[in-house]
Amino acid sequence: MTSAAADTIGIPDTTGTGPTRRRRRSKLVLRNTLLGWSFILPNFLGFAIITLIPVVTLFYVALTDYNIFGKGEFIGIGNFQKLVTDPLFVRSVVNTFYYALLHVPLTIVVALGLALLLNTKLRGIAFFRTAAFFPYITSIVAIALVWNLLFSPDYGPINEFLRFIGIQNPPGWLTSQEWAMPAIVIISTWRDMGYYMILFLAGLQTVPRELYEAARVDGTNAWQRFWNVTLPGIRPTMFLVTVLLTIASFKIFDLIIVLSPGGTAAPNQATVVLSQFIYQKGFIESKFGYASAAAVVLFAICLGATVIQFLINKKRSA
Amino acid sequence: MSTSDLIVGASVVDVTSERPGTDPLQRSRPSRGNVLRIVGSILLVLFALALLIPFFWMVLSSFKDSNEVFSVPVRWLPDTWHWEHYIELWTKTDMATWLRNTIVLATVVTFLQVLTGSFAAYGFAKVRFPGRDVLFLVYLATIAVPWQSYMIPQYIMMAQAKLTNTLLAIVVLQAFGAFGVFLMKQYFESIPEELSEAARIDGLNEYSIWARIMLPLSAPALASLALLTFVNTWNDYLGPLLYLRSRENWTVQLGLKNFVANNVDADYAMLFTGLTVSVIPIAIIFLIGQRYFVEGIATSGMKG
Numbered sequence: 196m197t198s199a200a201a202d203t204i205g206i207p208d209t210t211g212t213g214p215t216r217r218r219r220r221s222k223l224v225l226r227n228t229l230l231g232w233s234f235i236l237p238n239f240l241g242f243a244i245i246t247l248i249p250v251v252t253l254f255y256v257a258l259t260d261y262n263i264f265g266k267g268e269f270i271g272i273g274n275f276q277k278l279v280t281d282p283l284f285v286r287s288v289v290n291t292f293y294y295a296l297l298h299v300p301l302t303i304v305v306a307l308g309l310a311l312l313l314n315t316k317l318r319g320i321a322f323f324r325t326a327a328f329f330p331y332i333t334s335i336v337a338i339a340l341v342w343n344l345l346f347s348p349d350y351g352p353i354n355e356f357l358r359f360i361g362i363q364n365p366p367g368w369l370t371s372q373e374w375a376m377p378a379i380v381i382i383s384t385w386r387d388m389g390y391y392m393i394l395f396l397a398g399l400q401t402v403p404r405e406l407y408e409a410a411r412v413d414g415t416n417a418w419q420r421f422w423n424v425t426l427p428g429i430r431p432t433m434f435l436v437t438v439l440l441t442i443a444s445f446k447i448f449d450l451i452i453v454l455s456p457g458g459t460a461a462p463n464q465a466t467v468v469l470s471q472f473i474y475q476k477g478f479i480e481s482k483f484g485y486a487s488a489a490a491v492v493l494f495a496i497c498l499g500a501t502v503i504q505f506l507i508n509k510k511r512s513a
Numbered sequence: 514m515s516t517s518d519l520i521v522g523a524s525v526v527d528v529t530s531e532r533p534g535t536d537p538l539q540r541s542r543p544s545r546g547n548v549l550r551i552v553g554s555i556l557l558v559l560f561a562l563a564l565l566i567p568f569f570w571m572v573l574s575s576f577k578d579s580n581e582v583f584s585v586p587v588r589w590l591p592d593t594w595h596w597e598h599y600i601e602l603w604t605k606t607d608m609a610t611w612l613r614n615t616i617v618l619a620t621v622v623t624f625l626q627v628l629t630g631s632f633a634a635y636g637f638a639k640v641r642f643p644g645r646d647v648l649f650l651v652y653l654a655t656i657a658v659p660w661q662s663y664m665i666p667q668y669i670m671m672a673q674a675k676l677t678n679t680l681l682a683i684v685v686l687q688a689f690g691a692f693g694v695f696l697m698k699q700y701f702e703s704i705p706e707e708l709s710e711a712a713r714i715d716g717l718n719e720y721s722i723w724a725r726i727m728l729p730l731s732a733p734a735l736a737s738l739a740l741l742t743f744v745n746t747w748n749d750y751l752g753p754l755l756y757l758r759s760r761e762n763w764t765v766q767l768g769l770k771n772f773v774a775n776n777v778d779a780d781y782a783m784l785f786t787g788l789t790v791s792v793i794p795i796a797i798i799f800l801i802g803q804r805y806f807v808e809g810i811a812t813s814g815m816k817g
Contacts, residue, residue: 224642228644231641234723235632237629238633238689242652242691246663246667250655312557319557320557322561332748332799333795335748335766336750336791337769340770344781352570385563446662469661490665493659494663498658
């Protein structure tokens with residue numbers, strides 16, 4: 196039955212190992228290969244066309260001066276040479292790292308704190324877990340528009356509250372150069388913390404309770420137990436969260452693009468990030484080749500950050 | 514850092530108190546436990562307020578006059594409740610079109626993602642063949658590649674296929690993600706092989722095993738995947754921003770964003786009404802399927 200079904204799905208097979216030697220075994224392998232591919236193929240076709248091919252093509256497009264009007268000429272590393280001297284590009288790289296540097300630690304501290312709180316049997320935990328997760332499933336557009344108005348310098352509720360508690364000159368938030376990025380970090384941390392909290396909660400539940408018991412018998416205080424039992428116990432989770440958060444931070448895009456409709460101009464380029472630069476050059480100015488070169492840089496940064504974290508993690512667990 | 518100290522303390526106290534034979538250590542200092550409990554509860558309430566106030570403000574503002582939204586000092590409740598905004602939203606804006614597009618997209622994408630994702634996951638989880646693990650690694654690796662880095666080559670290909678400015682572009686873009694394959698594979702692997710063996714002896718082929726054994730047993734994972742995909746597609750802004758240029762193809766997110774982008778003195782009453790209408794379906798879906806959201810994220814995240 197099975198083999199007949201698999202054979203009717205005529206998938207061109209590239210992994211055929213040549214059915215000359217050990218004929219029966221290789222026949223089984225062939226049958227399984229066809230069967231496996233028949234399951235995977237529908238998804239793989241879409242996946243290859245929409246993800247794999249573009250990822251590979253990216254590196255070629257980055258070496259051309261491709262634009263919307265026609266085919267690109269191969270110009271080698273010309274785009275990259277131009278990028279290095281482009282002040283907007285440099286600015287966007289610096290801003291991206293600034294954002295990641297603020298967002299990653301802040302989100303880890305808040306999410307872990309929340310997870311520790313929720314790992315208890317306090318009243319109302321279930322309600323709170325729902326509330327914490329809710330921002331994460333709300334659209335970026337809604338979040339950005341609502342927070343943009345909450346942060347409004349003169350009439351916004353946040354500054355009004357700050358004046359109420361005695362701060363005379365509250366920051367201009369998204370309209371000010373120094374506070375625009377911190378405001379964006381606040382919004383994105385508010386949004387993301389529920390998601391990472393769930394990951395931490397799952398991690399906390401894997402720490403064996405006996406270890407806490409033993410630590411208590413040894414007379415440790417809560418802080419020591421946190422450092423010596425909880426943190427080592429959730430290290431795999433911490434690693435995962437850090438990797439996910441770092442990649443997510445480096446590619447920050449939609450929140451910023453909704454919050455600064457002036458594109459790369461507002462306010463004084465204080466919040467221009469790498470993804471936005473790619474979007475601006477590629478889709479607004481139609482310089483596909485140039486934008487792709489910036490995209491290669493983004494790709495390299497994300498890959499580099501992941502590899503470094505993997506190495507650190509490996510070294511620590513060794 | 515003293516707060517996290519307290520939190521950890523609370524968590525440990527509670528871990529022990531969960532046991533049937535109550536821990537004597539906890540009994541000996543009930544007052545400390547109570548203090549921690551109170552501090553923890555206060556922290557929880559503060560966090561809950563910080564999380565929910567923006568939503569309350571959004572919903573309440575939808576009933577206010579446009580001028581009233583930014584009154585100083587802030588008045589939380591509207592003077593008069595303008596229920597008519599919810600009628601004007603349908604008559605004065607294209608909300609109905611945007612909602613229709615969004616619902617169509619989210620439904621089609623979810624259907625395709627669940628179908629092809631779980632189908633491929635069976636191949637990865639239950640069929641053994643050379644190259645399978647390498648192929649899966651390729652799937653996994655692309656999860657770490659930011660979409661922003663390859664959106665340009667992708668756009669060029671879509672433009673050559675004449676798919677830009679069609680809803681089909683978003684379907685193609687969203688329906689074949691690696692995430693669904695990954696999530697379903699995790700789940701399929703937890704289903705004992707004996708069940709498939711028994712079915713094989715009964716004469717079922719692999720496709721029937723997928724359809725009649727695996728899928729019914731994977732209802733929780735399927736629910737997770739379906740809900741997450743639906744919500745993601747509903748909320749997606751970047752895909753529609755790049756691909757859907759003409760107004761009649763806009764989704765809710767794109768339409769709402771343009772409430773503010775197009776006119777300087779935006780109609781805030783309509784904006785808040787539109788935002789509320791766009792968020793409420795997701796809130797309802799989330800409240801009903803909460804468990805599946807959390808499980809989907811916890812399992813797919815943990816093995817990453």
